[in-house]
Amino acid sequence: MDAGTEPDLSRSVSEAVGVSTVFPAQSRRVGSLPSGVPADFAAFVRSEAFPCVGAKSALALDRLVVMEAGEIGSDEHDEVIHRALVDFALLAAREDAGIGSFACLFRHQKPMSEEQFEAALWSRIQALHDLDTKHGIAWAPNVSSDASSPHFSMSIGGAAYFLVGLHPGASRAARRFCRPAIIFNPHDQFERLRADGRYDMIQRINRDREMRQHGSINPMLSDFGRGQEAAQYSGRHVGADWCCPLQVHPKKDSQ
Numbered sequence: 295m296d297a298g299t300e301p302d303l304s305r306s307v308s309e310a311v312g313v314s315t316v317f318p319a320q321s322r323r324v325g326s327l328p329s330g331v332p333a334d335f336a337a338f339v340r341s342e343a344f345p346c347v348g349a350k351s352a353l354a355l356d357r358l359v360v361m362e363a364g365e366i367g368s369d370e371h372d373e374v375i376h377r378a379l380v381d382f383a384l385l386a387a388r389e390d391a392g393i394g395s396f397a398c399l400f401r402h403q404k405p406m407s408e409e410q411f412e413a414a415l416w417s418r419i420q421a422l423h424d425l426d427t428k429h430g431i432a433w434a435p436n437v438s439s440d441a442s443s444p445h446f447s448m449s450i451g452g453a454a455y456f457l458v459g460l461h462p463g464a465s466r467a468a469r470r471f472c473r474p475a476i477i478f479n480p481h482d483q484f485e486r487l488r489a490d491g492r493y494d495m496i497q498r499i500n501r502d503r504e505m506r507q508h509g510s511i512n513p514m515l516s517d518f519g520r521g522q523e524a525a526q527y528s529g530r531h532v533g534a535d536w537c538c539p540l541q542v543h544p545k546k547d548s549q
Contacts (some may be wrong), residue, residue, distance in 0.1 A: 297393075300482070313547040331360050337397060338460075343467040346458050349477050354394035359396045366400040366414045366461075366474040372421040379422070379478065383453035386480060394483070396455075400474040405463040415459045415476060416539045419527075422450045427543040436482055441538035447481045447542075448524070452482035457527040458471035469529035480485055 305495055331339075331353065339353045352358040361378050363371040375398055382396045406414065425447070426433075432438045434454035437447040447454040455478040460471035526539040 314450070323361045328379060331358050332362070332399065334449075335360060335397065335475070338471050344475060345468050346395075349395045349397065349458070349479065355394075357394035359394065360399060362401075364478075364508070365403055366411075366418060369417075369421055372418065372425060376393065376425040376426050380451035382478075383451045386453070391396075396478040398476050398478075402473045406461060406474075407463055408465060408528065408530040411459065411461045411463060411474065412530050412537075413528065414474070415456050415457075415528050419448060419457070423448075423540065423542065426450060428450075432545060433542075434481070439542045440538055442538070444522075444523065448527075450478070455479060456481060456523060459528045460538070462465075464529050466529065496528070539540050 298513040300489075336353065339346070339349050341357070344350070349358060359382055361375070363375060378398075379396060382394075386394050397514050414545070434452055437449065437454040438445040439449065440446055448457055449455075457471075458477040458479065460469050460477070462470060462472055462474075464470040508522040522536075522538075524540065525532050525536050
């Protein structure tokens with residue numbers, strides 16, 4: 295894409311065969327994020343069971359971008375998902391408010407175990423990183439690419455995200471959605487929520503809700519910016535010896 299060219303978000307994804315993306319024509323207007331969320335997902339995000347700060351804020355502000363793809367275990371739509379995330383990052387970067395989330399919903403299928411879902415999720419994440427490398431897109435400069443670092447966040451399309459995986463086989467209600475899904479919450483919005491004092495308040499409310507529903511707080515959830523972020527993406531309870539399966543490609547020297 296040429297510098298200064300505004301992406302045609304209404305066409306870049308929806309024209310792909312077999313993929314549906316909620317990118318209305320008005321999304322091309324500067325200062326506006328696309329809207330429109332499938333009913334099942336909107337209901338889940340609004341429910342008390344779901345504690346994701348970023349997605350709840352984005353839905354309330356009509357800035358939750360959703361695309362629907364094929365099976366989470368298939369690489370058929372990786373290019374389309376990647377293109378959509380690049381488009382989302384370009385558009386979100388223009389926003390003054392800066393609150394928005396991107397969700398990719400996958401096809402209904404037989405429930406997977408938490409281990410199977412985790413493997414499928416990291417397969418899609420690896421594929422998206424591979425596409426960044428293919429297109430010469432560097433890791434987001436404001437976060438670490440070392441998954442063991444407390445400063446790690448996943449970078450796709452040059453933007454940093456905290457990922458939230460959902461699927462029918464999740465052991466906790468907060469991650470149990472009727473079909474596999476991955477939510478991409480921009481790293482920068484958590485920084486803004488923390489800076490203005492909203493993050494800690496929302497976190498307390500969410501943890502009180504976890505206690506009421508489960509009798510305990512999800513042991514895999516650390517405060518933003520603390521703990522091993524990558525271990526939280528799938529929602530599976532893992533031990534201290536868990537190793538991130540992502541293979542980060544070294545930055546190529548410019549020719």
